[in-house]
Amino acid sequence: MMKRLLFLLPVVVFAVIAGYFLWGLAPERDPRDVPTAMLDKPVPDFDLAAVPGLNVPGLATADLAGGGVVMVNFFASWCVPCRAEHVYLSALTGETGVPLYGINHRDKAEDAVAWLAELGNPYQRVGADPGRAAVEWGVTGVPETFIVDDAGRIRWHHRGPLVPEIIERQVKPLLAALAP
Amino acid sequence: MSLRSLLVALSLLLAAPAFAVEPSEMLDDPVLEQRARALSAEIRCVVCQNESIDSSNAEIAHELRVLVRERLVAGDTDQQVLDYLVARYGDFVLLRPPVKPATYLLWFGPFLILLFGVVAVFVFFRRQRAAATLPPALSVEEEARLARLLGDQAAEEERPEKA
DSSP, X not given: OHHHHHHHHHHHHHHHHHHHXXXXXXXXXXXXXXXXXXXXXXXXXXXXXXXXXXXXOOEEGXXXXXXXXXXXXXXXXXXXXXXXHHHHHHHHHHHHOOOEEEEEESOOHXXXXXXXXXXXXXXXXXEXXXXXXXXXXXXXXXXXXXXXXXXXXXXXXXXXXXXXXXXXXXXXXXXXXXOO | OHHHHHHHHHHHHHOOOOOXXXXXXXXXXXXXXXXXXXXXXTBXXXXXXXXXXXXXXXXXXXXXXXXXXXXXXXXXXXXXXXXXXXXXXXXXXXXXXXXXXXXXXHHHHHHHHHHHHHHHHHHHHHHHHHHHSOOOOOOHHHHHHHHHHHHHHHHHHHSOOOO
């Protein structure tokens, strides 16, 4: 009996290895994905001045608690995926009414102003970040988007542009669940 | 010509490995700067992924190098600096994964496989030695029975097939 079971061993080993390959090749798995450590933590301490020339105020930690659910989006005028997601972000804020706050990452003020003048400004507040705020938020690059609940806790974090599929599958259900 | 190529080869040998640390980032205190360099070599640049912030030219690596130095100047221990970064980027930011239950398999797995191999080799050689020692010779009764069985078979084969 034991001997017979031993013959099954190669099959079992093959099945385990094939399982790993299947997991490794799954199209939805991105091996370069950086895990987020910020989920369910309070928003970090930061205080960013407004972008000069832009007619919206800056952004600080105090603006993110007690004001209902808000979205925080890191963007820059030099960032191509930011341009791609801009239209979806604008549509989302128009549709849901959830305030969108921006953090303008490593950008020239005049470039940011021109970029928002060209594409439209969906942000109610925009803080100018020379680089440190991104580290405080655990951001690796632009664009990245967070959803912050009424208590000022980070409930969702996405690296990369917000495409319609992610908005429909993740953002909208979460916003609906967090809304009072 | 050969002298020149020799000189080129020599100068290549003498060239120090390039680091990304810019002079403006360096601290005046050589002890703190040394700690910052050692720490930077352990921290992953989160956009270039397999480079440490000590050798990466990415902007975020520059930001993290400056931050590491700021925290060291502020009096943080090395561990406090790493904890600060892990709280924001997770264990991913460490180039050397920490030893904890989730990474036991990673750290000890190779030794486990080695142990399996040693046991397998041991068992294999023991079996081979057991096979090499022949069983005791047949007894008289067994010889007689064997002859009878073989005889039967021979008789069977000689018998012509019935149609």
